[in-house]
Amino acid sequence: MNKYILTKKLKANELSTFYSFLFGLIIAFLIGSIILFLQSKNPLDVFSLMIKLSVGSLNSLSNSLNKATPLILAGLGISIINSVKLWNIGAEGQIFMGAIALNFVYINLAIGNSNVFILVLLVSGFIGGSFCILIPALAKTIFGVNEIITTLLTNYIVIGLTLYLVNGVWKDPNSLNFPAAAYVDKSVYLPIITSKLSSGFLICIFFTFIAYYLKEKSVFGYELRIAGGSELTALYAGIKSKQVAFIAMLIGGGFAGLAGAIELLSQTHRVSTGLSQGFGYTAIIVAAITGMRPIGIFLVGILFGALSIGGSVIQTIGVSSYLAEIIQASTLFGALIIQFFFTYEVKKVQDV
Amino acid sequence: MNKYILQVKNISKKFGNVQALNKVNFSLEEGIVYGLLGENGAGKSTLMNILSGIYMPDSGIIQIRDTLIKKLNPEIASNYGIGMVHQEFRLIENFTIKDNLILSKSNKFQNNFEQIYQKYSEIFALNLKSSTYISELSVGEKQKVEIIKLLFNNSSIMLLDEPTAVLTPQETQQLKLSLEILSKSEKKTIVLITHKLKEIREFTDKIYILKNGNMVAQNLTTSATKDIDLIQLMMGEINRSEIKKDNIKGRSKLEVKELSLYSNQNFEILNNISLEIKSGEILGVAGVSGNGQVELANVICGLIKNYKGSIYISNINVSKKGVKSRKKLKLSYIPENRLGVGLAPGVSVLDNSAIKEYFKARYGPHLSSKKLKTYLSSLINQFAIKAPDIKAEISTLSGGNMQKLLMGRELIANPDVIVASQPTRGLDFNAVEAIHKLLVEQRNQGSAIMLFSEDLDELFKLSDRIIVMFEGTIIKEFSLEEFSIEKLGLAMAGINE
Numbered sequence: 106m107n108k109y110i111l112t113k114k115l116k117a118n119e120l121s122t123f124y125s126f127l128f129g130l131i132i133a134f135l136i137g138s139i140i141l142f143l144q145s146k147n148p149l150d151v152f153s154l155m156i157k158l159s160v161g162s163l164n165s166l167s168n169s170l171n172k173a174t175p176l177i178l179a180g181l182g183i184s185i186i187n188s189v190k191l192w193n194i195g196a197e198g199q200i201f202m203g204a205i206a207l208n209f210v211y212i213n214l215a216i217g218n219s220n221v222f223i224l225v226l227l228v229s230g231f232i233g234g235s236f237c238i239l240i241p242a243l244a245k246t247i248f249g250v251n252e253i254i255t256t257l258l259t260n261y262i263v264i265g266l267t268l269y270l271v272n273g274v275w276k277d278p279n280s281l282n283f284p285a286a287a288y289v290d291k292s293v294y295l296p297i298i299t300s301k302l303s304s305g306f307l308i309c310i311f312f313t314f315i316a317y318y319l320k321e322k323s324v325f326g327y328e329l330r331i332a333g334g335s336e337l338t339a340l341y342a343g344i345k346s347k348q349v350a351f352i353a354m355l356i357g358g359g360f361a362g363l364a365g366a367i368e369l370l371s372q373t374h375r376v377s378t379g380l381s382q383g384f385g386y387t388a389i390i391v392a393a394i395t396g397m398r399p400i401g402i403f404l405v406g407i408l409f410g411a412l413s414i415g416g417s418v419i420q421t422i423g424v425s426s427y428l429a430e431i432i433q434a435s436t437l438f439g440a441l442i443i444q445f446f447f448t449y450e451v452k453k454v455q456d457v
Numbered sequence: 458m459n460k461y462i463l464q465v466k467n468i469s470k471k472f473g474n475v476q477a478l479n480k481v482n483f484s485l486e487e488g489i490v491y492g493l494l495g496e497n498g499a500g501k502s503t504l505m506n507i508l509s510g511i512y513m514p515d516s517g518i519i520q521i522r523d524t525l526i527k528k529l530n531p532e533i534a535s536n537y538g539i540g541m542v543h544q545e546f547r548l549i550e551n552f553t554i555k556d557n558l559i560l561s562k563s564n565k566f567q568n569n570f571e572q573i574y575q576k577y578s579e580i581f582a583l584n585l586k587s588s589t590y591i592s593e594l595s596v597g598e599k600q601k602v603e604i605i606k607l608l609f610n611n612s613s614i615m616l617l618d619e620p621t622a623v624l625t626p627q628e629t630q631q632l633k634l635s636l637e638i639l640s641k642s643e644k645k646t647i648v649l650i651t652h653k654l655k656e657i658r659e660f661t662d663k664i665y666i667l668k669n670g671n672m673v674a675q676n677l678t679t680s681a682t683k684d685i686d687l688i689q690l691m692m693g694e695i696n697r698s699e700i701k702k703d704n705i706k707g708r709s710k711l712e713v714k715e716l717s718l719y720s721n722q723n724f725e726i727l728n729n730i731s732l733e734i735k736s737g738e739i740l741g742v743a744g745v746s747g748n749g750q751v752e753l754a755n756v757i758c759g760l761i762k763n764y765k766g767s768i769y770i771s772n773i774n775v776s777k778k779g780v781k782s783r784k785k786l787k788l789s790y791i792p793e794n795r796l797g798v799g800l801a802p803g804v805s806v807l808d809n810s811a812i813k814e815y816f817k818a819r820y821g822p823h824l825s826s827k828k829l830k831t832y833l834s835s836l837i838n839q840f841a842i843k844a845p846d847i848k849a850e851i852s853t854l855s856g857g858n859m860q861k862l863l864m865g866r867e868l869i870a871n872p873d874v875i876v877a878s879q880p881t882r883g884l885d886f887n888a889v890e891a892i893h894k895l896l897v898e899q900r901n902q903g904s905a906i907m908l909f910s911e912d913l914d915e916l917f918k919l920s921d922r923i924i925v926m927f928e929g930t931i932i933k934e935f936s937l938e939e940f941s942i943e944k945l946g947l948a949m950a951g952i953n954e
Contacts, residue, residue: 334801
């Protein structure tokens with residue numbers, strides 16, 4: 106009798122992640138088209154409008170890139186932590202915590218030189234993100250508590266903390282009772298490069314290379330890979346697996362915290378519950394689609410940023426902005442399914 | 458009425474090209490404790506799995522009392538009263554003892570549970586309420602529950618796979634008493650699978666011996682059989698292919714002094730081990746698996762800490778030093794567990810090839826991928842490794858190539874001390890020969906080699922001396938002139954004459 110079994114392919118296809126992403130994107134747009142058909146809209150019209158209004162002019166391209174910045178940074182943080190096969194679901198909370206830490210330093214510290222002050226504020230955002238993941242990281246290292254659950258739970262804690270702050274001690278008396286902290290001063294806004302493009306995007310490019318270097322070219326990244334493969338092998342190799350995993354978690358949290366800081370200094374200019382529109386969750390999709398590769402995260406992050414901008418403008422012609430989110434999520438689904446066929450093959454074996 | 462409760466005739470079973478059982482006969486009478494003896498891979502587990510309905514035999518007959526069994530699966534086997542306790546327990550941890558005992562369909566004591574539980578827990582000296590959760594039990598207690606589970610399933614034939622492997626000496630004594638009661642007063646037939654001679658002698662009435670899938674001895678009476686005969690039957694002749702042992706031994710390279718190790722439960726794992734290996738010498742370490750060999754290798758190589766005693770590499774005390782400092786003194790370790798310890802699964806061939814020396818390719822925080830690649834290609838050339846894609850996962854290599862990569866990685870720098878655990882296990886003939894050649898080359902270049910192996914042919918072929926480990930101690934040491942399969946077998950069974 107013949108049996109069919111699934112086995113892993115012997116040769117890894119270097120571009121398989123890219124192809125599956127492409128397939129996923131096509132599937133996602135097909136799903137989007139069906140939804141538009143059902144609403145009696147012409148998908149081609151809607152999609153061309155989305156493209157035009159998200160990348161069609163310098164102005165709209167700037168918007169897309171600004172939108173991509175927090176997605177990319179948080180996605181990079183997730184990918185660094187995933188080097189050691191751990192999942193960070195808490196990027197959303199870390200983004201808020203980065204903004205909260207920034208605001209705390211902003212209130213309690215005054216530095217005359219605004220460039221130095223901006224730098225200090227960005228660093229405090231990074232540290233805020235690290236601080237947010239500190240408890241999950243300690244729980245993982247000391248007691249082995251599942252990090253997926255703890256990082257997810259910290260999101261709720263941080264969002265609760267944000268609500269408390271913006272409704273309480275930090276509430277801006279001039280906000281017409283809107284729950285938000287006071288605006289930061291214009292002198293600490295991140296400078297605009299051109300049109301609307303914030304210099305936050307440059308920071309994002311810089312950190313993409315840092316993440317790439319850390320993961321692919323550094324001793325630290327190597328130790329993370331081995332520790333992620335097998336803790337016993339790490340022990341055998343003389344690698345302190347718990348220590349490197351702990352540091353990776355703090356760095357990854359810091360990336361998301363930095364995303365929050367940049368978002369505050371370039372877009373919202375204040376702490377409010379609207380600071381992040383689910384960037385931390387979308388970043389998980391971005392990181393997972395690209396197989397945790399930094400350069401891929403950068404590119405897909407830009408695409409997803411453009412999709413969000415496109416999604417928000419098509420409301421003007423009566424299409425829900427949720428269309429963009431449907432496309433983003435279906436891309437991941439499609440890509441994961443296709444990735445399966447790149448990784449495994451069906452083989453016929455003789456029954457033994 | 459048939460005098461046999463179970464008869465197995467001419468059972469054969471093949472896995473791929475391996476003949477696991479070859480026309481095996483096996484007959485059991487009521488109320489007798491049998492021992493089934495054999496080395497690793499002799500076919501003991503295959504036979505037991507056939508009887509408990511997990512494997513289908515390729516050919517042969519199984520007869521239970523007077524009924525010829527056409528088809529056997531776990532459910533039918535248990536209806537006919539065949540029950541097995543596996544080495545890995547099959548209890549549900551977050552259920553109570555009672556829940557686990559009445560779980561089975563064939564359980565017959567649902568109504569008077571407490572009364573029957575009382576009776577059997579007395580026989581087994583299990584002083585626990587039936588409402589206790591399994592997760593709160595010690596290993597020994599879990600095993601008692603496993604055996605009682607068979608009784609609740611009304612098993613008349615109880616197959617116990619290595620039941621004493623996890624027990625303390627006191628628990629072993631208790632088990633012996635309990636099994637005696639069951640066989641005498643309840644007329645249970647018990648089959649004990651083991652390779653410990655001492656227990657065969659203490660526990661059993663009759664003995665069967667398997668070797669390479671053949672039943673080489675049937676129904677021997679335990680009290681009338683000598684240990685030495687059992688060992689000869691179990692191990693047979695040794696093929697000795699010759700390797701010249703004219704190697705010159707130099708200065709001491711590895712020394713272990715009064716080494717002891719205790720588990721978290723204060724259980725003694727290693728007890729007062731001292732040994733010395735000189736440059737150009739191969740010390741073979743024999744012993745039935747689980748007598749402290751893995752732990753000894755791990756302690757010497759720095760993976761296990763918190764031991765007592767001291768370790769010297771090239772006369773430098775490394776007792777307090779970690780894995781990396783020991784490696785820098787040219788210590789290489791080929792661990793027993795290839796994929797999982799020696800190599801990291803899910804990680805690329807390239808990354809795996811660098812595990813020993815990656816810190817030599819570092820410049821500050823930077824890791825030179827060029828250096829790593831050069832290193833790997835020299836490994837591939839020198840050790841004839843077939844690796845189609847160095848960026849693919851390590852598991853894409855065949856077992857032999859994985860071991861060659863691991864050996865090559867550990868040997869290419871001509872280490873002073875090599876600790877090799879089961880380096881040829883599971884490999885085909887050519888790969889075994891290649892690995893033996895590598896070890897002898899290293900010996901001739903002046904390495905001190907500690908070779909842990911369960912393959913006695915291999916130990917006799919390569920070693921200059923052999924030590925035998927038993928229950929965490931070195932029970933006996935043999936010099937080259939004293940090598941004899943009988944004496945070694947006795948020592949492995951814990952008998953020191």
